[in-house]
Amino acid sequence: MSFMLWAKIYKHFEFTVLAVTSVFLIPFFGLNSTIDPVLMPGFLIWAVMSLVLSICLLIRLCTKPEELAFEILNRFIFPVLFCYFLFSLLSLIKAVNITEGIHEVLKNFVFITYIFFASIILARHAKYINILSKMITIAAILLCIIAYYEYARNNFLFESATMANRNLLASAFFLMLPFCLYGLFSFSRLWKIANLILLIFILFCTFSTKARSVFLGLIISTLTLILVFVLFFKNIRFFSFRRSILYFVISLTIIAFIVLPLYGKTQQVKQIWSTETLRERFALWKKTFKLIEENPYLGVGSGNWRIVLPSYSLEGLTPRSFTTDFFQRPHNDYLWVLSENGVLGLVCYLAIFATVITYIFKLLFKLVDFKDKVLIALMLWGIIGYMVDAFFWFPKERIFHSVFLGLIISIVVSQHQKNFGQKGKGFKPLGFILITVSIIILSLATVNGYIRTKAEIHTKKALYARSMGKWKFVIAEIDKGYSAFATLDPMSTPLQWYKGEANFFLNNTAEALENYKKAYKANPYHIHVLNDLASCYELQDDREKAIYYYQKALKIHPRFENALINLGATYYNCGRYEQALSILLRCDPNSSNPRLEKYIDSVKKALDKNQKHR
Numbered sequence: 001m002s003f004m005l006w007a008k009i010y011k012h013f014e015f016t017v018l019a020v021t022s023v024f025l026i027p028f029f030g031l032n033s034t035i036d037p038v039l040m041p042g043f044l045i046w047a048v049m050s051l052v053l054s055i056c057l058l059i060r061l062c063t064k065p066e067e068l069a070f071e072i073l074n075r076f077i078f079p080v081l082f083c084y085f086l087f088s089l090l091s092l093i094k095a096v097n098i099t100e101g102i103h104e105v106l107k108n109f110v111f112i113t114y115i116f117f118a119s120i121i122l123a124r125h126a127k128y129i130n131i132l133s134k135m136i137t138i139a140a141i142l143l144c145i146i147a148y149y150e151y152a153r154n155n156f157l158f159e160s161a162t163m164a165n166r167n168l169l170a171s172a173f174f175l176m177l178p179f180c181l182y183g184l185f186s187f188s189r190l191w192k193i194a195n196l197i198l199l200i201f202i203l204f205c206t207f208s209t210k211a212r213s214v215f216l217g218l219i220i221s222t223l224t225l226i227l228v229f230v231l232f233f234k235n236i237r238f239f240s241f242r243r244s245i246l247y248f249v250i251s252l253t254i255i256a257f258i259v260l261p262l263y264g265k266t267q268q269v270k271q272i273w274s275t276e277t278l279r280e281r282f283a284l285w286k287k288t289f290k291l292i293e294e295n296p297y298l299g300v301g302s303g304n305w306r307i308v309l310p311s312y313s314l315e316g317l318t319p320r321s322f323t324t325d326f327f328q329r330p331h332n333d334y335l336w337v338l339s340e341n342g343v344l345g346l347v348c349y350l351a352i353f354a355t356v357i358t359y360i361f362k363l364l365f366k367l368v369d370f371k372d373k374v375l376i377a378l379m380l381w382g383i384i385g386y387m388v389d390a391f392f393w394f395p396k397e398r399i400f401h402s403v404f405l406g407l408i409i410s411i412v413v414s415q416h417q418k419n420f421g422q423k424g425k426g427f428k429p430l431g432f433i434l435i436t437v438s439i440i441i442l443s444l445a446t447v448n449g450y451i452r453t454k455a456e457i458h459t460k461k462a463l464y465a466r467s468m469g470k471w472k473f474v475i476a477e478i479d480k481g482y483s484a485f486a487t488l489d490p491m492s493t494p495l496q497w498y499k500g501e502a503n504f505f506l507n508n509t510a511e512a513l514e515n516y517k518k519a520y521k522a523n524p525y526h527i528h529v530l531n532d533l534a535s536c537y538e539l540q541d542d543r544e545k546a547i548y549y550y551q552k553a554l555k556i557h558p559r560f561e562n563a564l565i566n567l568g569a570t571y572y573n574c575g576r577y578e579q580a581l582s583i584l585l586r587c588d589p590n591s592s593n594p595r596l597e598k599y600i601d602s603v604k605k606a607l608d609k610n611q612k613h614r
Helices: 002-011 013-025 039-063 070-074 077-094 098-122 128-153 166-186 189-208 212-232 239-265 269-273 276-294 305-312 333-366 370-390 399-420 427-467 471-481 495-505 509-522 527-539 543-556 561-573 577-584 594-613
Strands: none
Touching (some): 013 098, 013 128, 013 399, 039 098, 039 399, 070 098, 070 399, 077 098, 098 399, 098 427, 128 166, 166 189, 166 212, 166 399, 189 212, 212 333, 212 370, 305 333, 333 370, 333 399, 370 399, 427 471, 427 495, 471 495, 495 509, 561 577, 561 594, 577 594
């Protein structure tokens, strides 16, 4: 009996690892000790899972190769994915910070291998997709419990649950919906009731978060789904189908009656129609297009948008942009890929979605079984919604969203292989090579994820010490976190800048200067790095270099007050009083900075004195 149990576990081990990690671990695991509690820990788990799967598949390939459908490599999607990876790798030629670029490339590789492994695993057994859908339903119930607990605790406002912010929570629920709806159409009565109740709670939460990109994705994907049902479900017996549609319509109606009156009684409805965030996005996109115009072929390098964008000036963005708030992405995944990987990178990225959608329509034409057809139609629903959300948000960055996109793609690819693929021979050597290479690169990704997670933990400790003015502790923590794999914090601030600031306040000016030089190398367009590097040169009486770096900071942010005051002071120390006054008068006249008034008075007195001597 024990032997039979272990044999059964071994038979389904890869699926168990895939499903449990993707559905129950990644959506719920986070570390409060990291700056972003879910991003880097999620990447580490994803990389470890992919590495474990690659080792398991290699063992199975060597022992029972007939159980693995490596002929799936014939699917066009895999050359497309490889080309996308290749262009993200080639773009590193243009990268300012190679460390960030390598991390992004490794993340792309994990995404591609995840789709490859998941497609092979899901193709092994017909029941895997049903089991996976039921597991996602359970995970959605757990996420709902967390979300509604926060809702009750937070004066009836949804927070982020385990997804970092409310918009990401809404889009996470949206990516779970295709699987919940599949259960509503296809499972037993008990599962139908559970999914119907879950559907109501998810839709209420999604609407209440006021995530407009998810609203738009829901509308467009639902209209697409209706069109698909009209075109491809003509010969299906409709009793069960109509009842499921009725459940869905009833759910939407209930949500409308609950949510709309709440919006009407509060001022929060204004947030839905507010154009402030849209204006901010349009301004970011405009800057991004300038970046693209100058780097059309290879982009600025994977992971380097957030570093390079400030070099195109922050004029036109919100005053806090890249001073207290640091944009990490353009809030449009397509522009993000285009700006970092160039035109061909974007073509390959779009080709991934185009290929999957092509597979879906081919399956819709061929499939006869109602449940299989519904599954594929709902995968189209999820893909379309993801693509719409990606136009205004950044699901590509988030691990949960990438994993669930990978699951949707893998289901489509496995079904396409099942219906259109042919048993092929000679794929074992190719499979062996691919998995062996994958093990090597995934090992690097795992190490990268571990080091960057550790760096975030120490950086967060350093930030706390910085807020308390404990500068020696800041230096100690940054030394523990800084490495060749981790040079920036999640806000794009170089770790060496924190160390330089600490040394500066400890009056270790020479050491601070060296730290700021390293920080400048990691991010040469960070205005605080430029300002503080210039200040160190000023203290060492190297005023020409000080002026150069102050001017560089002001070219990026013409109204950056600290740099204006410091440059004015440097001009004053050089005896260039008219230039000093001109620079100081560019500051906000309503500024409360006491240094500004002091320096303006000093400069004016010096100018008056010069005029008297004349």
